[in-house]
Amino acid sequence: MTEPFFDLRTVVFCIVLIELFLSLIMILYWKRRRGYPGFGFFALSIFIFTLVHICVLLRGSIPDIISIVGTNLFTILGFLFTYEGASRFTTNKPITASWYLLIPLNCAGMMYGYYYINSLGLRTIFLSIPSCILAFQIARTFFQTREHKKDIFNWLIILNFLILAIIFFFRIIDFGVSIQQRILLESSVSNDFLFIYSLFSAIASSILFITINTDRLAQERDAQIGEIQKLAEKYDLAIKAADVGVWEMNLTTRELTLDDQTTKKLGIERDNNKKDIFSIQELIHPEDLPLVVDKIKTITTEDQEISSEHRLVNKNGEIRYHLSYARSSKSSDGPDLRLVGMSIDVTPLRQAQNSLKTTMKKLSMLSSITRHDILNCTTVIKLSVNLLDNDYRDPQIQKGLLTINAAEEKITNLIRFTGEYEEMGLHDPMWIDIFDILSRHAVMRLIGGIILVKPEKGVQIFVDPMIEKVLYNLIENSIRHGGEVREVSFSYQYEDLDLQIIYTDNGSGIPFEEKEKIFEKGFGKNTGMGLFLCREILALTDIRLIEDGDPGKGARFVMTVRSGFFKGEMKTGKI
Numbered sequence: 001m002t003e004p005f006f007d008l009r010t011v012v013f014c015i016v017l018i019e020l021f022l023s024l025i026m027i028l029y030w031k032r033r034r035g036y037p038g039f040g041f042f043a044l045s046i047f048i049f050t051l052v053h054i055c056v057l058l059r060g061s062i063p064d065i066i067s068i069v070g071t072n073l074f075t076i077l078g079f080l081f082t083y084e085g086a087s088r089f090t091t092n093k094p095i096t097a098s099w100y101l102l103i104p105l106n107c108a109g110m111m112y113g114y115y116y117i118n119s120l121g122l123r124t125i126f127l128s129i130p131s132c133i134l135a136f137q138i139a140r141t142f143f144q145t146r147e148h149k150k151d152i153f154n155w156l157i158i159l160n161f162l163i164l165a166i167i168f169f170f171r172i173i174d175f176g177v178s179i180q181q182r183i184l185l186e187s188s189v190s191n192d193f194l195f196i197y198s199l200f201s202a203i204a205s206s207i208l209f210i211t212i213n214t215d216r217l218a219q220e221r222d223a224q225i226g227e228i229q230k231l232a233e234k235y236d237l238a239i240k241a242a243d244v245g246v247w248e249m250n251l252t253t254r255e256l257t258l259d260d261q262t263t264k265k266l267g268i269e270r271d272n273n274k275k276d277i278f279s280i281q282e283l284i285h286p287e288d289l290p291l292v293v294d295k296i297k298t299i300t301t302e303d304q305e306i307s308s309e310h311r312l313v314n315k316n317g318e319i320r321y322h323l324s325y326a327r328s329s330k331s332s333d334g335p336d337l338r339l340v341g342m343s344i345d346v347t348p349l350r351q352a353q354n355s356l357k358t359t360m361k362k363l364s365m366l367s368s369i370t371r372h373d374i375l376n377c378t379t380v381i382k383l384s385v386n387l388l389d390n391d392y393r394d395p396q397i398q399k400g401l402l403t404i405n406a407a408e409e410k411i412t413n414l415i416r417f418t419g420e421y422e423e424m425g426l427h428d429p430m431w432i433d434i435f436d437i438l439s440r441h442a443v444m445r446l447i448g449g450i451i452l453v454k455p456e457k458g459v460q461i462f463v464d465p466m467i468e469k470v471l472y473n474l475i476e477n478s479i480r481h482g483g484e485v486r487e488v489s490f491s492y493q494y495e496d497l498d499l500q501i502i503y504t505d506n507g508s509g510i511p512f513e514e515k516e517k518i519f520e521k522g523f524g525k526n527t528g529m530g531l532f533l534c535r536e537i538l539a540l541t542d543i544r545l546i547e548d549g550d551p552g553k554g555a556r557f558v559m560t561v562r563s564g565f566f567k568g569e570m571k572t573g574k575i
Contacts, residue, residue, distance in 0.1 A: 009057065015198055016053045022206045023047035029210060036216065038088030042209050045081035046202060048074050053198070065114065072110045072127050076103050079134035082205075086138050089213075090145035102130045121175040128175070132168035135161045153215060157208045160201055167197055245343040249280075251299060251328070252336040256280060265345060267315035285311035285319060299339060304328045306339075309346070321350040374415050381408045429541050431460040431567070434490060434501065437468050446475055453489035455501070459568040461561055463541045470534040474503050474557055477530060482507025482555060497563035502556065509551040518547065541565060 026043035055070035080099060087095045109126030113119050139161035146154045239246060245262030249255065256278040258266075266283065284292055288310035295306045307325045314320060326341025385405050389398065435457040437443065443452075452475075461467070471490075478485050485507040493500050510518060521532045535545045542562055549556030 019050040038085040041085030048078035086141045124175045128168045128171045135165035249339040321347045451487040455490045462565040466537045473530045478505040499561045499566045501559040504556045506554045
């Protein structure tokens with residue numbers, strides 16, 4: 001009898017060593033890279049197959065029942081984990097739980113073959129059938145989820161498990177033909193193929209699985225890099241189209257780096273052979289530098305935001321107005337904080353605004369002088385009418401003088417109104433607390449003995465500074481036209497996301513037919529300009545003014561401030 005070509009026990013021993021090494025590599029790779037879902041199951045399956053071959057190697061050295069149970073249990077579990085890993089890796093879904101019923105079914109077949117028939121061949125067939133099915137299912141999973149026909153690594157792993165399925169199929173035939181008097185490690189075609197290919201399959205599967213995982217990671221990385229490049233191109237195009245400059249500052253060294261667009265605007269020629277480093281002292285106008293430095297000093301942690309408007313001086317000495325926005329973050333090359341921002345050149349806008357303000361001042365001065373001259377003339381008219389009134393008692397002349405006097409008063413009121421209206425919009429809106437305005441001496445003097453209920457302090461409204469005239473006018477109208485007014489009140493309430501400033505008095509109220517007329521120019525018992533002017537002032541910052549009180553129960557004026565134009569806290573909650 002010829003000696004077997006392979007010593008299968010030695011082959012199995014080599015398989016154990018190689019699988020231990022491969023499982024260690026797979027687990028370390030999985031821990032370091034994490035990989036895709038299912039990779040951990042596949043790494044664990046290599047180690048489980050190691051336990052299978054250890055049980056085979058120890059046959060005869062340990063009780064047969066232990067080695068047989070271990071071999072059967074770990075083989076099915078190893079293939080199930082491989083199938084689980086393949087399914088999760090390719091479809092991100094676990095296999096159906098019913099597949100795990102193969103474990104008790106196989107154990108039942110193994111126990112039957114061991115205790116009742118005591119046949120190695122029968123036990124091998126019971127083990128090979130589910131192994132063949134599972135190997136085929138693993139190949140089928142990779143085949144169904146292949147991305148394209150030229151994916152060589154997927155085809156290799158499909159081929160690997162198909163070969164395993166074929167080996168187990170022929171093993172079923174081999175042990176089925178001669179089911180009795182078989183030895184586990186005897187040399188035969190199916191045994192030799194199985195153990196030798198197990199060695200190759202463990203190596204091939206591990207390499208292919210790592211390669212597929214790495215290839216997928218590389219593809220996603222390339223896709224992400226492509227998306228990042230597209231996004232960067234869009235941002236670059238948007239920045240150039242908006243004529244915006246980007247800069248970065250190291251908050252520890254205060255070194256400033258500028259992009260090409262900013263340096264071009266400042267007339268700085270860049271040296272491509274070295275990195276241009278600038279300081280804010282050499283770029284920012286000396287008068288604006290302290291304010292900018294103070295704002296930079298407030299940055300102490302990540303994700304803080306600042307904004308600033310300042311003047312820059314380019315190389316030609318030209319002064320440019322810039323509006324900058326920036327956010328802090330950790331530096332990519334060290335522990336230092338950095339400030340990354342963008343700068344918008346608003347010079348044309350500021351120049352237009354300055355020209356407009358200059359023109360407005362000139363017009364205001366001209367109209368002020370004109371008003372003063374007209375009021376001087378009306379004063380002369382009034383004095384002359386008074387003198388004529390004393391000298392001429394004729395009824396016809398008295399009637400004419402009254403007409404002249406009424407016209408003079410109307411002219412005077414109109415001229416004074418133009419002075420008040422002229423002030424509208426001359427000043428920038430600002431954050432104002434109504435409580436502070438109502439606490440001023442002028443208001444308290446106007447109130448006299450009337451009770452004034454103020455709103456709570458801490459709520460600020462973004463409004464034209466002439467809001468003071470609005471509040472004064474409302475109180476004055478209550479005192480003048482409200483009858484026996486004993487109390488006036490200001491309060492806040494919500495209307496969805498908006499804030500309502502409510503003014504009420506306990507006077508006679510306003511008739512329904514006059515609720516809108518009172519805001520018309522020329523309507524009223526006095527000059528007819530007060531509430532018209534109030535509504536116009538509030539409209540500058542989109543605040544709506546209406547009157548909705550009940551006649552006979554007092555006036556009720558509601559000023560609605562839109563969300564974003566108020567801030568602070570109320571007792572009912574944060575604004």
